[in-house]
Amino acid sequence: MEIRAIITGSTGMVGEGVLHECLQHPDVKEVLVINRRPCGVKHPKLKEIIHENFYDMLPVATKLHGYNACYFCLGVSSVGMKEDRYKRVTYDLTMEVAKTLAALNSDMTFCYVSGAGTDSSEKGRSMWARVKGKTENDLLKQPFKAAYMFRPGFMLPTDGLRYSQKYYKYMTWAYPFFRRVFPQWVSTLAEVGQAMINVTLYGYSKPVLEVKDIVTLAHHP
Numbered sequence: 175m176e177i178r179a180i181i182t183g184s185t186g187m188v189g190e191g192v193l194h195e196c197l198q199h200p201d202v203k204e205v206l207v208i209n210r211r212p213c214g215v216k217h218p219k220l221k222e223i224i225h226e227n228f229y230d231m232l233p234v235a236t237k238l239h240g241y242n243a244c245y246f247c248l249g250v251s252s253v254g255m256k257e258d259r260y261k262r263v264t265y266d267l268t269m270e271v272a273k274t275l276a277a278l279n280s281d282m283t284f285c286y287v288s289g290a291g292t293d294s295s296e297k298g299r300s301m302w303a304r305v306k307g308k309t310e311n312d313l314l315k316q317p318f319k320a321a322y323m324f325r326p327g328f329m330l331p332t333d334g335l336r337y338s339q340k341y342y343k344y345m346t347w348a349y350p351f352f353r354r355v356f357p358q359w360v361s362t363l364a365e366v367g368q369a370m371i372n373v374t375l376y377g378y379s380k381p382v383l384e385v386k387d388i389v390t391l392a393h394h395p
Contacts, residue, residue, distance in 0.1 A: 178204040
């Protein structure tokens with residue numbers, strides 16, 4: 175199987191890390207990134223669309239045919255946001271992209287990055303977890319070939335990438351300890367990207383992937 179992947183969020187830490195893994199993987203033949211600003215990466219496999227309004231994908235829809243994977247890594251922190259605003263930039267935006275892609279590519283595997291602690295019931299006390307839970311639930315209803323919800327916790331950044339968040343870099347010294355003592359919360363960013371590729375190639379037994387599932391899938395497809 176040859177993967178032709180669309181990646182969102184490649185000017186952020188997670189998306190950049192996933193893009194890095196895709197460009198190195200022999201089964202990924204083509205990558206299209208959709209960004210509001212250039213990602214700064216040049217590679218023979220890579221194409222880029224600059225598109226500012228993710229709430230309206232119609233202007234670029236004709237360029238989104240023929241892809242069989244989407245790795246949706248676009249997201250924002252909920253810190254300082256009220257729920258209606260956070261829902262707008264998380265749920266509404268994601269669903270616009272997903273519905274557009276589902277209508278164009280019936281054989282697509284859609285991977286969405288939410289986070290450890292996401293609330294599938296949509297009723298918990300944590301605002302961000304409720305919004306992410308609703309986003310996950312509604313993505314799973316879309317007519318994709320398959321959809322998988324990724325819930326990473328702490329991710330060890332990939333060396334040499336530009337968008338790693340500073341607080342992740344400051345904690346890398348403690349990574350071996352966290353990996354040993356709290357394996358249910360810790361992975362590498364590379365493992366997240368490898369797991370997305372492997373779930374596209376081989377599938378997985380359940381649609382919601384916690385950290386242990388991500389690590390398992392990254393190493394044992």
